[in-house]
Amino acid sequence: MTEHEYDVVIVGAGGAGMRAALESSQRAKTAVLTKLYPTRSHTGAAQGGMAAALANVEEDNVEWHVFDTIKGGDYLVDQDAAQILCEEAVQAVLDLEKMGLPFNRTTAGKIDQRRFGGHTRDHGKAAVRRACYAADRTGHMILQTLYQQCIKQDVEFFNEFYVLDLILNDDPQSAEGKDVAVAGVIAYELSTGQIHTFRAKSVIFATGGAGKVFKTTSNAHTLTGDGMALALRRGIPLEDMEFFQFHPTGLAGLGILLSEAARGEGGILRNSEGERFMERYAPTIKDLAPRDVVARAMANEVREGRGCGPNKDYVLLDLTHLEPAHIDEKLPDITEFARTYLGVEPYTEPVPVFPTAHYAMGGVPTTNNAEVLRNNHDTIKGLYAAGEVACVSVHGSNRLGTNSLLDINVFGRRAGIAAAEYALTTEGYDLPADASALVSDQVEKLRATVGGGGTERVADIRRELQATMDRNVQVFRTSESLAEAHTLVGELQARFKNIAIHDRGARFNTDLLEAVELGFLLDLAEVVILGAEHRKESRGGHYREDFPTRDDKNFMKHTMAYKTKDGIRLDTKPVVVTKYQPMERKY
Amino acid sequence: MTATAEAPTKAGEVPSFDVTLRIQRMDPDGTPDHPAGEEYWEEFTLTMHGTDRVLDALHKIKWDVDGSLAFRRSCAHGVCGSDAMRINAKNRLACKTLLKDLNPKRPITIEPIKGLPVEKDLIVDMEPFFASYREIMPFLMTSGPTPERERLQSPEERARFDDTTKCIMCAACTTSCPVFWTDGQYFGPQAIVGAHRFIFDSRDEGEWDRLEILNDKAGVWKCRTAFNCTEACPRGIEVTKAISEVKKALNTGAV
Numbered sequence: 001m002t003e004h005e006y007d008v009v010i011v012g013a014g015g016a017g018m019r020a021a022l023e024s025s026q027r028a029k030t031a032v033l034t035k036l037y038p039t040r041s042h043t044g045a046a047q048g049g050m051a052a053a054l055a056n057v058e059e060d061n062v063e064w065h066v067f068d069t070i071k072g073g074d075y076l077v078d079q080d081a082a083q084i085l086c087e088e089a090v091q092a093v094l095d096l097e098k099m100g101l102p103f104n105r106t107t108a109g110k111i112d113q114r115r116f117g118g119h120t121r122d123h124g125k126a127a128v129r130r131a132c133y134a135a136d137r138t139g140h141m142i143l144q145t146l147y148q149q150c151i152k153q154d155v156e157f158f159n160e161f162y163v164l165d166l167i168l169n170d171d172p173q174s175a176e177g178k179d180v181a182v183a184g185v186i187a188y189e190l191s192t193g194q195i196h197t198f199r200a201k202s203v204i205f206a207t208g209g210a211g212k213v214f215k216t217t218s219n220a221h222t223l224t225g226d227g228m229a230l231a232l233r234r235g236i237p238l239e240d241m242e243f244f245q246f247h248p249t250g251l252a253g254l255g256i257l258l259s260e261a262a263r264g265e266g267g268i269l270r271n272s273e274g275e276r277f278m279e280r281y282a283p284t285i286k287d288l289a290p291r292d293v294v295a296r297a298m299a300n301e302v303r304e305g306r307g308c309g310p311n312k313d314y315v316l317l318d319l320t321h322l323e324p325a326h327i328d329e330k331l332p333d334i335t336e337f338a339r340t341y342l343g344v345e346p347y348t349e350p351v352p353v354f355p356t357a358h359y360a361m362g363g364v365p366t367t368n369n370a371e372v373l374r375n376n377h378d379t380i381k382g383l384y385a386a387g388e389v390a391c392v393s394v395h396g397s398n399r400l401g402t403n404s405l406l407d408i409n410v411f412g413r414r415a416g417i418a419a420a421e422y423a424l425t426t427e428g429y430d431l432p433a434d435a436s437a438l439v440s441d442q443v444e445k446l447r448a449t450v451g452g453g454g455t456e457r458v459a460d461i462r463r464e465l466q467a468t469m470d471r472n473v474q475v476f477r478t479s480e481s482l483a484e485a486h487t488l489v490g491e492l493q494a495r496f497k498n499i500a501i502h503d504r505g506a507r508f509n510t511d512l513l514e515a516v517e518l519g520f521l522l523d524l525a526e527v528v529i530l531g532a533e534h535r536k537e538s539r540g541g542h543y544r545e546d547f548p549t550r551d552d553k554n555f556m557k558h559t560m561a562y563k564t565k566d567g568i569r570l571d572t573k574p575v576v577v578t579k580y581q582p583m584e585r586k587y
Numbered sequence: 588m589t590a591t592a593e594a595p596t597k598a599g600e601v602p603s604f605d606v607t608l609r610i611q612r613m614d615p616d617g618t619p620d621h622p623a624g625e626e627y628w629e630e631f632t633l634t635m636h637g638t639d640r641v642l643d644a645l646h647k648i649k650w651d652v653d654g655s656l657a658f659r660r661s662c663a664h665g666v667c668g669s670d671a672m673r674i675n676a677k678n679r680l681a682c683k684t685l686l687k688d689l690n691p692k693r694p695i696t697i698e699p700i701k702g703l704p705v706e707k708d709l710i711v712d713m714e715p716f717f718a719s720y721r722e723i724m725p726f727l728m729t730s731g732p733t734p735e736r737e738r739l740q741s742p743e744e745r746a747r748f749d750d751t752t753k754c755i756m757c758a759a760c761t762t763s764c765p766v767f768w769t770d771g772q773y774f775g776p777q778a779i780v781g782a783h784r785f786i787f788d789s790r791d792e793g794e795w796d797r798l799e800i801l802n803d804k805a806g807v808w809k810c811r812t813a814f815n816c817t818e819a820c821p822r823g824i825e826v827t828k829a830i831s832e833v834k835k836a837l838n839t840g841a842v
């Protein structure tokens with residue numbers, strides 16, 4: 001075991017983690033722990049753009065952006081947080097440009113902007129060009145630019161370190177008003193199998209999303225919700241986990257994302273009869289309706305037998321009426337995905353697509369300064385979260401496209417500043433002598449399953465979990481489907497106790513870590529399902545067929561899920577409303 | 588054209604086939620049959636489908652046959668740069684290489700990328716690779732006061748270095764380079780690509796600092812234009828062209 005001591009430890013080196021590191025490392029002694037090399041983080045997969053009312057190409061302003069964000073989130077957005085997000089957006093984009101990010105340019109040499117779903121001028125009058133972009137590789141450019149700045153600032157990285165526990169000085173579920181603070185984290189080093197303890201005055205969680213709860217997802221294999229699950233296990237609540245965004249156009253069977261830009265450029269969705277079915281679901285804006293609306297329409301076509309292919313289980317994204325030159329210019333990467341992975345030539349053939357699990361709106365609850373909440377009022381001193389792992393909540397029940405790359409920059413920066421400033425005011429807390437006991441125990445137990453009595457395989461349980469979630473907790477949910485998922489996940493959790501892994505080795509034992517990650521997914525799946533069962537209404541990304549309308553009277557509040565010794569306890573938290581009273585969400 | 592139910596729907600139609608993967612293995616902790624550090628070949632025969640990639644086959648082995656097989660991967664669609672490996676003697680990303688494009692009738696050989704120390708099976712030590720990248724000062728360098736708004740750049744100026752911004756640092760180029768294999772000093776193609784991205788950025792003023800580094804004995808002059816790097820690049824970057832543009836800048840003293 002090796003011991004380390006830092007002012008600030010950042011867990012995760014995606015956009016949020018590295019943006020935080022740039023601030024924190026200027027102010028305090030900072031370490032970044034990441035299970036992937038920074039440039040492998042999934043921020044690099046983001047395609048479309050980053051929203052900011054720069055008004056470089058047409059009239060736009062912060063207030064319109066705030067309104068769109070709140071409406072897009074179906075009024076479950078905390079409006080003060082949305083205000084901060086959109087106000088700081090302009091500076092966040094300009095900061096990235098000054099760091100060297102190669103944005104696409106207007107003929108006048110300014111940052112170019114394009115349209116994206118749900119972003120409008122003057123409270124819904126027409127689509128507005130608000131997304132700043134770098135070809136269809138915006139996330140790649142953000143990740144590279146932040147990494148380059150980290151090199152410049154000599155940020156200290158611990159690459160391929162898996163954080164497997166969070167140490168607090170006290171139980172976060174203790175009475176309100178009591179001081180609960182962070183003491184550090186415990187990490188497992190992939191290359192050696194060694195366990196490291198990090199004493200830290202501040203810890204920032206920036207571990208990204210949890211898309212691997214589902215089978216069909218645009219998320220990387222490594223997005224297993226580690227930060228969320230670690231927080232939950234240590235008694236910290238998770239907020240709004242039932243809200244998952246299903247992006248309409250994932251490559252069928254694979255889930256690889258084809259950006260909304262495909263429809264923005266004129267692509268049309270068709271069913272097995274060749275019908276442009278979105279005309280029936282959203283007569284005015286058709287294929288460019290919000291993500292949740294389009295995803296449900298597609299799933300409904302398939303369910304009613306109008307799906308395509310031998311199993312009638314997808315619809316088609318038709319680009320064949322577009323000029324090949326236009327496709328090459330505007331959609332090069334995603335059309336290449338269709339060619340590489342499905343062998344489909346988008347010039348002449350429509351592309352099989354189906355909704356794909358894309359984004360976790362919920363996560364670890366935080367204040368607007370990224371401080372982690374342990375209940376509706378108290379923060380945990382020195383603990384912060386930013387990016388997809390966190391729930392501020394700026395996305396409410398449905399995130400607008402391009403608002404997440406914005407989120408990771410705005411709240412990553414805030415977290416970095418707040419964590420460092422706090423660290424400079426405190427001595428921190430010592431780690432208890434047995435701080436790493438839980439992790440060593442977990443690792444040793446897993447090693448001991450090699451050739452032992454366990455009869456279950458990690459991969460089987462994971463496949464069944466993902467299939468169950470796709471079948472029961474995806475675009476359509478009912479009390480029956482959720483009850484089924486609830487039972488099955490319970491069974492899988494029981495079977496998980498009886499697993500056996502193959503690799504006993506100390507070095508690069510990814511077999512062992514996949515088992516640990518599956519444990520995280522199982523914990524989170526349960527919270528998603530329970531939240532969805534409890535929320536007997538339909539709002540944003542959460543659609544209950546048995547309760548198809550939004551119910552503001554009973555459900556305009558956040559869900560807070562606490563892990564207790566008697567299982568998950570659900571509570572609620574009020575939504576912060578400043579200016580915009582809920583209205584019906586029509587586009 | 589209008590899509591109909593009769594339209595080709597390849598995703599579901601491709602039949603399954605058997606394929607053999609011949610994988611170079613090495614366990615730093617040793618196995619009952621192989622001492623620690625020994626490199627050996629192991630074959631796996633699997634039933635796969637036409638849409639499956641090499642990464643799917645590796646997962647099938649890891650998940651269903653032998654969990655100890657070690658390789659890196661994350662995004663699974665060619666954007667994170669984790670899984671460059673030598674597949675049938677060529678550097679490629681496992682997640683971007685379809686089995687059916689490799690003639691599955693013959694065994695497919697899979698080895699770690701060459702020139703970096705092997706840590707376990709298909710995992711190599713990437714540190715020397717990233718260290719070369721850090722050497723070339725891969726960050727925007729400017730002087731003078733920071734402007735209030737964005738620095739202006741025309742679309743043409745932006746296009747000048749577009750190609751090299753696509754790099755995902757997968758190391759396929761560097762580890763396909765015969766000079767890199769034999770010469771412990773050479774930065775390798777990726778570091779030059781990384782430098783090119785800034786040298787030809789109109790906003791950057793550090794081009795001569797970088798060019799000086801690349802003029803060094805470990806720099807561009809080691810390149811013998813073997814073109815392996817360009818062939819290997821999964822992002823379609825014209826690596827050799829970027830290198831020759833850097834050479835030309837050094838020769839002419841103009842960027």
Ligand SMILES: Cc1cc2nc3c(=O)[nH]c(=O)nc-3n(C[C@H](O)[C@H](O)[C@H](O)COP(=O)(O)OP(=O)(O)OC[C@H]3O[C@@H](n4cnc5c(N)ncnc54)[C@H](O)[C@@H]3O)c2cc1C
Binds near residue numbers: 033043206403405
């Ligand atoms: C295909 C795709 C396209 C998208 N396009 C857009 C877009 O156009 N616009 C937009 O706004 N949003 C987009 N999004 C969403 C957006 O990209 C993500 O929400 C955002 O990038 C998440 O950033 P992050 O920093 O929170 O996490 P990530 O970038 O996922 O980083 C997570 C980090 O945490 C580390 N980590 C995780 N667990 C551990 C652990 N246990 N120990 C140590 N380290 C750990 C990982 O190594 C990694 O460095 C897209 C998402 C996807 C999947």
Ligand code: SF4
Binds near residue numbers: 758760761780822823
């Ligand atoms: S230039 Fe191409 S091959 Fe080389 S590291 Fe970059 S993406 Fe990989």
Ligand code: FES
Binds near residue numbers: 659662667669
């Ligand atoms: S797994 Fe990301 S590039 Fe292959």
